[in-house]
Amino acid sequence: MTGLGTLLRLALRRGRWFYLAWILALTAVVPLTAAAYEQIIDPANADLLIATMTNNPTMRAMLGPPLDLTTAGGFTVWRVGTFVAAMAGIMAVLGVVRSTRAEEEDGRTELLRSGSTGRHAPLVAGVLLALLACATLGVLVAVAMSAVGAPVAGSVAFGAGLALVGATFAGVAAVAAQLTASARTASALGLWTLAAAYTLRAVADGSGDDAVRQLAWGSPVQWMALARPYADERWWVLALPAVATLLLVGLAVVLEARRDHGAGLWAARRGRGEAAASFASAGALARRLQRGQVIGWTIGLLLFALAMGSLSTTFDDMLEQVPQLRAIFERAGGGAEQLVEAFFVAMLSIVAVLVAVVAVQLFSRLAAEEQRGHAELVLSTGATRGRLLGAYLLVAALAPVLLLVAVGAVLSLNQARTTGEWGVVGEVAGAGAALAPGGLVVLGIAVLLHGWAPRLAWLTWIVVGWSLAMVWVGAALDLPEWLTGLTPWSPLPQLPVEKMDWPAVLGMLGLAVVLLGLGAVGYRRRDISGA
Structure with missing residues (x-):
């Protein structure tokens, strides 16, 4: 990992505005929703609302099952939690590919490796920057929710869940960057994985079959909600995205050691000898x-x-x-x-x-x-x-x-x-x-x-x-x-x-x-x- 610190600072210098825009935008959505809770929900009718939403497959598919609408925190997790988690995933996918495969495709990584730089240092630097951005998002969300009066424990679970979901897709992007030789294809692969996870969540939540609903555990997008922020938190669920992130990043490092620089493990299809007219x-x-x-x-x-x-x-x-x-x-x-x-x-x-x-x-x-x-x-x-x-x-x-x-x-x-x-x-x-x-x-x-x-x-x-x-x-x-x-x-x-x-x-x-x-x-x- 020679030169990791230098490469991390370089990645931060090149990606600071990209991540800053994402973090500020996503952070703003959360406390704004919580602050408007009393204008939207009558706490006296929250039980009826929970029953209606829980029994209606349409709203479960769109927003997930409501766990607790009697508090601003529980309502915020239901209304925008999955959306912000998915957006954090998109941020991580685009950010990691931007810092790794795109740099390699443009020839900058080769220049860096011509100096005193470890083989895996550029990849690890790009992933670490994405993890830092996800952690910053999680901390800001937790602080913002606590500032509007939500319970601290639920706010920490909410922020940590969002950060870890984003981190999981940083790992997905790191693996995708090793499989393909194109930044565009790597981004598409990461985003399609996220879309598949979101679709699995929607199908599972919208189903009336208990067995099908259990499929939601297979969707990383849903792991934050399954930790139940503001509703008797299940802290152990947060171990799922944490372990998934470690495994995916480790897999990306192993795969990088098995491919040539500038290439992907998936061989590029050979083109025609002559271009069509x-x-x-x-x-x-x-x-x-x-x-x-x-x-x-x-x-x-x-x-x-x-x-x-x-x-x-x-x-x-x-x-x-x-x-x-x-x-x-x-x-x-x-x-x-x-x-x-x-x-x-x-x-x-x-x-x-x-x-x-x-x-x-x-x-x-x-x-x-x-x-x-x-x-x-x-x-x-x-x-x-x-x-x-x-x-x-x-x-x-x-x-x-x-x-x-x-x-x-x-x-x-x-x-x-x-x-x-x-x-x-x-x-x-x-x-x-x-x-x-x-x-x-x-x-x-x-x-x-x-x-x-x-x-x-x-x-x-x-x-x-x-x-x-x-x-x-x-x-x-x-x-x-x-x-x-x-x-x-x-x-x-x-x-x-x-x-x-x-x-x-x-x-x-x-x-x-x-x-x-x-x-x-x-x-x-x-x-x-x-x-």
Whole structure:
């Protein structure tokens, strides 16, 4: 482990803003939810609420089984605990891959190893930094919950559970970085593992079969909740993620010793001797490089829409005895009187932000190609900067829009099948299309920053993170409208609850076009290295 301290400081220097943004955003969500407890839950009716939620598979699948809603701490764990745990996992996966496989792929690790550096030091440094970030998140959550009056023991269990769930996925990412030779594939493998764990949790919690519910113990995302913070804590459960983390990190170290530098244990598939004629352009190359992400996101979001859509016909019965939750869903659904409409609006609002993530990720591939010197090689041919930018921009803009429309259609299929009114499929698909300009504005911000200030590209993720937080907890906390309205989607009509507002839609489209145009101008003027 020669040079571990130096490499850890280097990793901290390179990843400090990445982790800081994640930690602050996730920490803020938790005490805000606890502080709004009395506005949402009437403690006198908490027993009825627990019984209703425990017996309803829909809410169990979405948020997990409520353990104690008579306290702000127990409510917070139920309402946002699993969400924050999953986000901590995403932070850890992206952070570890960023500090390990991505550095190796870009050639920086080879330079470091040319000096006095141990073979495993870069990997251990990247993992240690992620573990430090997870621990910081856990400590801040525990302190914040204690500060709003929650019991200290429950707050410590809550914070420790979140930290250890994130640490588990740091181990998953460390293993994924040894299996594949690409940072993009390693990230995808880690995130798909997290998605599978979350799906297993949802299926287990939503099942009425006790045997199936026991499968939740196999989901790392659920381990924090199984420790029962604020509800007679089971401290021994926290040993599960701790042991899993140690085993995964140990496995990653063993696997690293068995592979060549720059390679993965999974051998890369050999390509064709000659490129197909269809690859004879910058656009064809961009589509090929972005194809995997498009397919992965499409499958994931359509499965999400299918699963959530199956719950749409049960909301009226589920919330009949819980007026507080009914009010939350009505606020999330733009004030809809029909809960099924509120459900569609709330789900599309979440998916719209996720689709913006897709757009930014697809476009970010251009920045990665620049950093690796591949874009310069493409530009040395007959391709111009405008064509290169347009090639990546076309996929980044078109694929998410079509995906949002498709999600809307799939989301409403169960409702259409149940009622026999198939027109609802077109209505909800159209509602998705009406929200698409918001994602294009976010993409425009990404292009603007890439064109004029590539080092500030991370600001785009702040916009996305803020929007996701407002969608996820804004309605539950009943935050002021001026605050929840500070997102690119707030000016757009929420169909089918509201009427179509063409000026707002066209105005946001116009703003997106202006941002894209300004970004293109900057891209054509600056140095291609982005320095």
